Amino acid sequence: MSNKIVPFSLKDAPSLIEKLFPVQKLSAESYKEQMAHIGKTLTSLGSYWKGRKPLILNRACILGCLMPATDNPSQDLIVFEQLMAMDIESLAARWKRDHRPKEILEKLSIKNIRDFFIVEPDGSLPESSPIDWSDEAYEGVAVQWRDDLSKLDQRKLLVKMLPDETYRELVAQVSRPEEVAEIVNDHIWASVNSHLGTNANSFQEVVEQLGVMRFGHRANFADTFAGSGQIPFEAARIGCNSYASDINPIACMLTWGNFNIVGSKSEGIRDLASNQKTLVKDVQREIDQLGIESDGDGWSAKVFLYCFEVRCPQTGWMVPLLPTLVVSVGYHSRVDLIPDPKNKRYEIEVRAIRDAEDMKDAAIGTVRSDGRGADPYLSHSVDGVEHRTKLSTLRGDFRDDSGESGNKLRKWNRSDFVPHKDDLYQERLFAIEWMKPKASGRSFYYEFRSVTKDDLRREKVVEAEVAKHLTEWQSEGFIPDMKIEIGEKTSEPIRTRGWTYWHHLFNPRQLLLGMMVRSRIGQDARLAFGFSQMMNVNSRLSRWNNTRGGGGIVKGVFDNQALNTLSNYGCRGFKYAAPFLTQNFKNFAFVDGVSVTVNAHPCDQIDGMHDIYVTDPPYGDAVKYEEILEFFIAWLRKNPPAEFADWVWDSRRSMAIKGEDEDFRRGMVAAYKRMTECMPDHGIQVIMFTHQSGSIWADMANIVWASGLQVTAAWYVVTETESALRDGNNVKGTVLLVCRKRLGKHKTTRDELAWEIEEEVQSQVESLTGLNQQAKGLYRDENVFEDADIQMAGYAAALRVLTRYSTIDGRDMASESIRPRVKGEITFVDDLIGYAVNTANQCLVPQGVAKSHWDKLMGAERFILKMIDMEARGFKTLDNYQNFAKAFKVRDFQAFMASRRANSARLKSAVELARSEMGEGSELHQSVLRAVLYAVMELTGDIEGDDVLAHLTMNVPNWFGDMNQREMAREFADYLAKRLEEVRPEEAASARVLRDLIRNQRIG
Template sequence: MSTNKIVPFSLKDAPSLIEKLLPVQKLSAESYKEQMAGSGKTLTALGSYWKGRKPLILNKACILGCLLPATDDPKRDLEIFEMLMAMDDESFVARWKRRYRPKEILEKLPLDNVRDLFTSEPEGVLPESSPINWSEDEYEGVRVQWRDEVSELSRRRIEKRLLPATVYRERVHVALRPEEVGEEVHEHIWSFVNSHLGTTAASFPELTEQLGVMRFGNRPRFADTFSGSGQIPFEALRLGCDVHASDLNPIACILSWAALNVVGGNLESRDRLVHNQQKLIREVQRIIDDLGIEIDGDGWTAKAFLYCLEVRCPQSGWLVPLLPSRVVSRGKKAVARLVPDFASKRYDIEIVSNVEDDELNAAAIGTVHSGGRGQESFMVHCPENLEYRTKIPTIRGDYRTTDGEKGNKLRQWAKEDFQPRSDDIFQERLYAIFWMKRKSSGKRYDFEFRGIGNDDIQREQTVVEYVRSRISKWQGEGRVPDSRIEPGEKTDEPIRTRGWTHWHHLFNPRQLLVCALIKEHAVGSQIPSVANFLNYNSKLCRWDSNPGPGRVGKSQGVFDNQALNTLYTYACRSFGWSKEFFSSDYKTFPTELGHIVKAESADQLSTDHDIFVTDPPYGDAVKYEEILEFFIAWLRKNPPAEFADWVWDSRRSMAIKGEDEDFRRGMVAAYKRMTECMPDYGIQVIMFTHQSGSIWADMANIVWASGLQVTAAWYVVTETESALRDGNNVKGTVLLVCRKRLGKHKTTRDELAWEIEEEVQSQVESLTGLNQQAKGLYRDENVFEDADIQMAGYAAALRVLTRYSTIDGRDMASESIRPRVKGEVTFVDDLIGYAVNTANQCLVPQGVSKSHWDKLSGAERFYLKMIDMEARGFNSIDNYQNFAKAFKVKNFQALMASQRAKSARLKSAVEFARAEMGEGSELHQSVLRAVLYGVMELTGDVETDDVLSHLTMNVPNWFGDMNGREMAKEFADYLAKRLEELRPEEAASARVLRDLIRNQRIG
């Protein structure tokens, strides 16, 4: 038992670990793995419609990094941090998907004390040492197990020798995530942790409380004022902080509340939730069964109802179903056949399964054809073998008013409407039902798709009459929305394309009926489930006829792409298929600590907190303040007691959004208030996705105006490739660590120069030094790669800048909130540019002399730096993007052979050929371009004398200035070493070129 004594405030003035080091390469690998887990992530089941989720492991690293002290032994600091993060070898033994069994260990490992470690049955058959060949007759039927007295730590130290000696990201790829293993992953660490930190902890809550007392005098008071989906406050609660989570948007608050009270709730509350879920399912199912609206009377139960729009063709007068595809299910080879009814001038729709492949493929093209990217679609149908084509805008009656505004002839639906009127342009038609029936034996089902018969139409009418007789009452009670859709960038879509004016218009009668029943029986803890249910039960839910192997169809969520896209066809889930939203087996991490969730803006914070970790909406393309009104409309009236004090409105005008002046003012107000609510020894971590080229100036402005000072910055890859994004757009997150700016320090621009350079150089040397110290720990991998050191260099420059409240007699808080004028370089912009450029001057690749580096153009620096990165296996496009911004390369794409997200690379000398040598190129008349040209020629077997002659002509003043010649020799040597593994043939050519220059006689 540790005898360490916890002394309040003993760490008050100690720098936090995150201000000195963070293993960002390992953290990037872990974050990427968590993001790739998709629906398997811990909190996603609470609401998959929220996409901007920061990985839990990243949040844990930030919070722990704020609490842990940076000591005089950074290598040991790193080791302890990685133990706490389950990144050490012993933790990976527990994270391995299957631990090695005793017999496997003895078969593979050489051990001298086998009998001290293992026992066998029968006894006495184990030899003294291993490895053991179990195929020998004497070991037949022998059973082996660990001796009870062998500790878990001893077992893991032996088992870790069997882990594959791969790079960290490959190891992470095949291992479980720490949260999937549970607390046992940390069983072996506490004696080491306590010895290093002077604590007495045996769990994270104990460690967090003790570090909080040592640093703040109390258990850490944590706050996230942009809590969103609750990812960050959830991790703070799990670690053992007192948590404050707030957000302006009540739907974000619902998700945060659910994270803390459902997944993070105690076992008693989880039992109550399960009971209430079962009760809701029983009550709603009873009413639906009584109505008979989801059964066919022959043992089949509906799983999904498929609807389409139907319009009158203005040319032929026919009523035409709008089907972009007639494929109903690829798995069932089911299609919709259109059968002309010439008497009625309409189409019957037959659903046929098990069709031939030719018919299935032909059915991929329906009656709605795309006009191409950015073009309007058009309707196509062919009665009597005569094709009619009509643009959808023509059917809608689109026009422009005299003042240029867009309009159309769609009727604007009234509040009392819940289905189209008979004279509306767009009608809705049920055209197929997905049925299921339990097999006579077992728990499996038969499935089939059918067309619509008279009984189905009668059941639809039953639903319509039930809703018609109750909708006014439901709206009054808040069980169905009655609020208007306010115009907006995203919310204009349903108004413009369908004429829907109220939120309940986005739901058909079946959906309204089931939603109203659910609202009647739902209690507070079920509201997150209600929101999740709504996401999959509206007229904006796409039917996926080909969701994957072994599946016949799936209804997708409204917010698959974070918009309110109206559809020509949609799916309506039966309640039987929707029960999964009320029987979700949420993961559980029970906690008993205090927490609060508030629906308020960040600048309204009224309580003090020690640690802030926030992920603000910088340049957020997702209009949450608009699209989440979809849910608010359903939940705003008569909310449960848990949420009754919240403002049930999106408050669009108050939301921080975009990147303009309003955004900057909103951010300053928010972070200024957080700073005011933080003690002098408090700490903040601000997360932002690194996209905009003005990001550093923007964040420096916000930090300065908020009374903060930057102390560190780290870059972590957190975003996955997605079909919704271009293939070259993998992004990461910058972690900006800040403290309160204390005192009123003044300086001048001239005095800043040496101070910034000294600070950046010290930062670079510190991190590169730790790389050397940690070689054994990291199996020759670097703790920090060049991109990490570059980011830390930026932070060092900002640390110097934001230390001062007055520069050149100017008040920086006032300068930082000065409105921007397009094209103007502000005083702050100029300072940031200068600081970043100074930082870049210090990031010289090994093998290039600083005197040469200082004379290079941005494009030359970029190419030399990225060749070094490629040589070490780093080919993520975000590295290229970041360094291109750092070196101010205007068109780095011209230097790239590939811009794929995970396999980007520069052009080789051969691929450049004669390109990028003219005046328009950023490499024009550069020594590097001349060297690459020489390498290209040598690789192409050009005579050496000619190559050398061309080189002397391509390098300006070759014979007059020896510096160009020395630089060319250095670059050739540099390329020879970096290309050895990448392109051996070019490496050999570079060596020849180096020797040609070296041996050339001058004069």
């Protein structure tokens, strides 16, 4: 029977994300997607944007907002995971390799083989399996699936073929849901429709129907901090009307590309491919006419290698700046610096590396450093004498009396594109990688060569062409003429090279190629994406990596989200750059009826009504997108394609919300207050932010209060792992703060809050703990929620109570929350948050510790006991230690850590702690737990039991006068004995001995 979709039937129903969210599975899925790197769906449009939230997480947030939380939470969880392709049947469908029938029959016990398979010749196999195919009797037997067997029936067997592993381990071996699309969902619709009251047969249909049931129409989604557009793209892909805005035009361009390229119909992709081929053909023709990338003998230049040269002040020699003399590790090529005493310079010759010793010798270049953080210096030898000069000395770096820094570099002007003859830094082509097609036409020969007179002649042709037309091309917008505005990241090229305009970051070849492509983009906005990707890897800031990609690779400017100047760099020839212009973009055509909008304006200028907001604001963001993206704005700001013409082609740095100061808070309040005004009373918001600041809860509570919102839930999902862009010891996660409009004017007092917060937190913790027990079977004995998840939900419960009230103790909380902070002051809001968080932490008592004891412990004691419990259950990611240290207000948790590696962190053992942390400066000073750990250390070191007990009675204050102290010590010893059994059995044995010593001690 088809269910009838009733508009607004879910209007007042709580959303699933406000009650349940399987963050452990989502963390595993998010990690998998992040590890796909360039294989991710939207990265090909702009790999230079790194701050992308996983699409799987975005999808989960939106679905969680639409789905109702019913009185059957276990079934809610089942249906949500079915829709997200995270159930066990979907994992079987996502398996990367199809299991062959013979493989299934070899591993599974099947009572009647012919219920599933056709066997030829019939009768050659027994009725049941498993089958040992090495038996000669089965040689030549063919087995295939029955034709009348549905995919769903096949999947029942495939589920049994899954290894008996954790969800995270299984996810590592399967495809991402988006890679296998709807095929993983064909088994779910009876269950989904029965539970939700829908009649859908696709994800998009269920999203549309839930939107009608909750909002009366297809859900209207908005993200006013769109960035690279990951969140609004996913909203549109799953069937919501999607509105995206951002102040930065490059962010808007990426979002537009998500909608209009990746989300376009297949005919649009075919049209784009045709235009891409035409573009490449036309540019190649012009390059061939100029004759600037061919040696005339069938070889084309793949990479031009340039370096800067400086005059050594000690010798007067011109010295090329080369951190290494190795040109290519893979092709065993290096350069020799051959002295030319007459002209006081070096000739540079490319040759093959002879042996390992030669490779070792070539690794040392003329630019060196004595260690990380040390100033780099120039080093070369004349007549056997080494001469060293710091690069900062060469530049003439100084700091004046007012503290301002500077140097003696000449500042380039608008007409410059090569150095003046008297500039400190000269530029030199020192090697070229050539390529020539093999006879088959399917591969190439490659070789590195020294620079010849013909090569230098071609360089002059390029320089003359740019010099002749520079002013004209700048006027037409084909080459940048935009000045570099000083900033935290943009000051680097000015300070270290004297470059003051954006076109100075490109050499003549790069400017000429950029002009050729930029002038041909015309009005096809889709071509701008390949162009921006090409310029990212073809600049004076494009590093030459001599160890990658066979012969080497020219890397992107924004591999490290900065504008670091280089001593040497790679310049791509057009044949090596062209693939960025012809790349194939993934395609997920949006369903008919979905509307998408992209606007370039500040986040507080949104208009229209939107039902769901999911935003990822720039809280404490270290990436200065408002500065570095001017690299691309400079190329596109004049005569942009019609689709981009109405945007302000400026980064508008001063208007960007950034940092964590007072301006940031006020900007955030203005943004979220406007979003709240543009949301119906039954609308919902999810705010994403990185949990990295100790003041984060107070800040976010201030913003929520002042914006007219109320917290209804919070979840923590691990979304980032080690990478070159981040500290390898710092796993980062994302907090999802779920909010509703705060309706009415509710008042309370601080005293009344206490009981309410404690009751709400306790109820939340018990609810999730209970669901863990209900769902054990579904999760192969894995928990749905770990302690960190329950802790976060406890925080949310506390915030849920607090932000429900507009007035506390007679104070208007909206006004109180935007009151300027005084450094060091604990505000009324800070105090309330601290109290709420502490109340939440009181509920996180590890099993085996009495709550009466837990309530009396110091933060460091709670931290160690909780993390010992986590380690015993195999959880060793650093973010857990960081989060619980903040939760328990531990000043310096690192003092207790033996390892701070991202995914294998651990506490110091009792033996490793030894005698440390016993003094007055320690957070464990005179604590019962520290005394117990000290006693365990002594027993492990074979100290006599009587001596250990004597020391314990001295280390625990009032041992003989307070029976509670003795009981706490016995309890801690018993706790350690049980928790350390698997991880540190020797210490567990010592803890058991200590427990018995305390129990049997005679007092009095």
